[in-house]
Amino acid sequence: MELRNLIINGISPQGRKDIIKKYKMNNFSYYNREKITTDLKKTEFDLLIIGGGITGAGIALDAASRGMKVALIEKNDFASGTSSKSTKLIHGGLRYLKQFDFWLVKEVGTERAIVHKLAPHLVVPEKMILPLIDGGTYGSWLTSIGLKVYDILASVEGEDKRKMLDKEEALEKEPLLPETILNGAGYYAEYRTDDARLTIEVLKTALDYDAKMINYTEATEFIYEENRVVGANVKDTISGEEFAIKSKYVVNACGPWVDELRQINHSKIGKRLHLTKGVHLVVAHEKLPVKQSVYFDVPDGRMMFAIPRGKVTYFGTTDTNYQKDKNTVETNLVDATYLISAVNNMFPEINISLDDVQSSWAGLRPLIHEEGKSASELSRKDEIFVSETELISIAGGKLTGYRKMAERIVDLVGKKYERRFNKEFGEIKTDEIVLSGGAFKNSSEVKSYTDAIQNRIAEVDFTRIDAEYLVHNYGKQTDIILQKFDDIMHDNMQEKMIKAEVWFAINYEMATNPTDFFMRRTGRLFFNSESVHQFKNFVLSEFKTAFSWDIKTTENHQKELKHYIKMATTFE
16 A cells, blocks of 8 residues: 555644634645635536646646636645656757657747746756767757757747857866867757746646645546546545546546546547656766756767756656556666766766765656657657547646647637537636746846845855755745744754745645655755755654644654655665
């Protein structure tokens, strides 16, 4: 039995009342679960979305902003699947030019600029260097033409346009590159993000349009009327309560689990998913001190990223077929050895070993199966399947293209709705809806705000890296956290800040346990594992106090966190 199913709701009724009285509850709060559940039971929705990753989140925001009554459920935590395990780049898919997939390059390339505009604190410009080496995948002429086509397709402007560097210029940009086989480099722009944070902020923005959403709630079977899917029976895996959600249309946006729901619907026919595993490793930046992101060749002909992020550098990814348990995707010794070997091969002065790895993550790509194609050759395009009972399923796609995927689904639902119920909804407008926390005009405003936050927290011994962590995670919502920080009476400044973050995660982001907090609300398990070890007991105590957990519940959450720490820091 999964650890999640062992954890019961340990908050007392009186404890809930006291907390609600003390704070004005946000709609996206764990304390609001009872009201959310009541709304899910009593409302007939226009659209029920099953799956709380970036695809489901994007659909929820698009549909709700057009005027639909929207509900969304997620069987685990929001973004707990693929949407917290990507390379964490909003990028234009340069590699897809090799496959002549110009449509995909154009779409996701254009989307980069839009998503950056909607959340400039969270989608951060990142210069990328593509070294040209003897015997490498890309030659100078092909790279120059390819990046030029890339700029045109993606409508790249200004300083973000590609530049071709000679050998000396490339080494100046990145001294770690292999001088003896280096011929030059392409230099272009991508965007870095935190995929889980992006998902959370899209969900929170959908709340502004009255979407109802809840995590740890699993669809167990579909409800049918006149041979149409009109809802789902669901189970709250925290409380154990089972109830029905009625909806005129249902979308299956479960990523790697899409085919499971198609199976329940008896519609898993024709095309099917092909899962591949991607793994990333994290080391201290001093172990791999790249000056900016590098997109480089691997001896087997694949390409990899090395990306600096604060005090660490992470690199990946693998692309291997996966047919094991989708609920427990681990980094194994073969994965780790492959990635370390590739990095040491590209950067002659670097000698990373397994002992240097601070953390890792492994995730699944839900691609569409194509006979005769290897994992790395499969298209990253999304596809929509509609069953005879009108269950709508979407699979494939990329993080960068989440908004366009949502548009296609909501357009389809809108047309079906109009034909059956003679009602129209509005046009898409998510290209103008600023995401939660992202009230900045541009990157310069983000920098100015970060400067102000740095000045504010420097008085209590926090650094520039701490300020960037807060702003890139929370944007303008940092003000809420720091206001709470000021109100807390605590001598240890680091624990005081963690306490404020936990409070925010519980009250504003539906966090239910320490694993939610460390993995998906803050990314600390991946990018600051030292702080997880340092504060895990403190954070557990904060959740225990906040929810009035009993001993058994507390122990179960402690075991769960220990399990995920082990997954991120050891290799089977």
